[in-house]
Amino acid sequence: MLSAKDLLPLPQAGEGRGEGAALSINTSTSPHVIFSAGEASGDKHAAAVFRAMRQRLPTLRGSGMGGAAMRDAGIELDVDSSHIGVVGLGEVLRHYGAIRHALKTMQQMVCSQRPDLLICVDYKEFNLKLARHAKACGVRVLFYVSPQVWAWRPGRVKKYGAAIDMMAVIFPFETRFYEAHNIPVRYVGHPLAGRVQASAPRAALMQAFGLNAQHPVIGLLPGSRKAEVQRLLPVMLHTAALLLQTQPDLQFILPQAATIPNELLEPLLAASAVPVMRVHERSYDVLACCDTALVASGTATLETALMGVPMAVVYKVSPLTYTLLKPLIRIPNIALVNIVAERRVVQEFVQKAAEPHAIAQEMQRLLHDADYRAQIRHDLAEVQTRLGTADGVNTMAQLACEMLNPV
Helix, strand or coil, X not given: CCCCHHHCXXXXXXXXXXXXXXCCCCCCCCCEEEEEECCHHHHHHHHHHHHHHHHHCCCCEEEXXXXXXXXXXXXXXXXXXXXCCCXXXXXHHHCHHHHHHHHHHHHHHHHHHCCCEEEEECCHHHHHHHHHHHHHCCCCEEEECCCCCCCECHHHHHHHHHHCCEEEECCHHHHHHHHHCCCCEEECCCCCCCCCCCCCCHHHHHHHCCCCCCCCEXXXXXXXXXXXXXXXXXXXXXXXXXXXXXXXXXXXXEEECCCCCHHHHHHHHHCCCCCEEEEECCHHHHHHCCCEEXXXXXXXXXXXXHCCCCEEEEECCCHHHHHHHHHHECCXXXXXXXXXXXXXXXXXXXXXXXXXXXXXXXXXXXXXXXXXXXXXXXXXXXXXXXHCCCCHHHHHHHHHHXXXXXX
């Protein structure tokens, strides 16, 4: 979906440093890496990689742009990304000033501080502009979590190839795509592989959350971006209300992302008569309690798949954004769980199709059709197999450390 995109003019590479600066590798005992993560998932991925890198290089210093997870990992945050993780043309325009300011700040940091490595984590168009600037300033660039150029606007691949030193991909099939365009690429494995698990047994979590083990539990995962929650949660709550009409013993639980403030979530919940148990973060613990879930398209669909929970995927953007992007999409499915499976294993309700009555019918089937539910669980197990068991975080950390000391 549309992010910072080409709305942000790229300052000239020489601003603040002088043109054509040569790469200077830090040979001290304290190598420095700048991370750039603009969304909640990227924030978590960057934090995990930094921790793994520090196990290899205890004196490593990290700084850059991110959120609470990176800060907790020990990365010095110069830019807080919690307000710029937006999707859609309208959202980008409304946050244009903040996004542009963040980009300029990061560009100036990279060229003034001259880190040993810049690691761009997802946040495609923003990080493409930052990577171009870093490369022009002589800073090595490692891009982590490939932009989905194989899915839409494939012509962008040359731009990424010119701006980076290495693309670290998380899906095996992505390697072939970049190799075909002669772009340095390394398959590192998915950062969620082997890491998605609950903190306790289901029975203990049900008790901790005050849920009745005799009644079905449905998870509501409306996303980690504010605009997503504003669009998707009312649809999910309307769907929940319809389900309660025929099955009043249903229980609903929602893991609240760290990026979603109470003042945004509470009015949306208060506007609905559906009782919802709200849990701050702890999404894996929440999913461990769920019989099924309504999930916003994105990384959460893979997390839900890895937890083995049958789901329906829901997604909506502004009509203008959808009109602009729909002709550019080259694949039949948008949910990552279906993309990894290379077929539709869970149903997608996108844009106008995200209609509560239709979604409720699918949820009823997930709850009451044992054969259907079993087939979906079987397909989700296949997705888990495709993601592999390799520790993607540690493999990525090893690659980053190699790039700190190029031969």
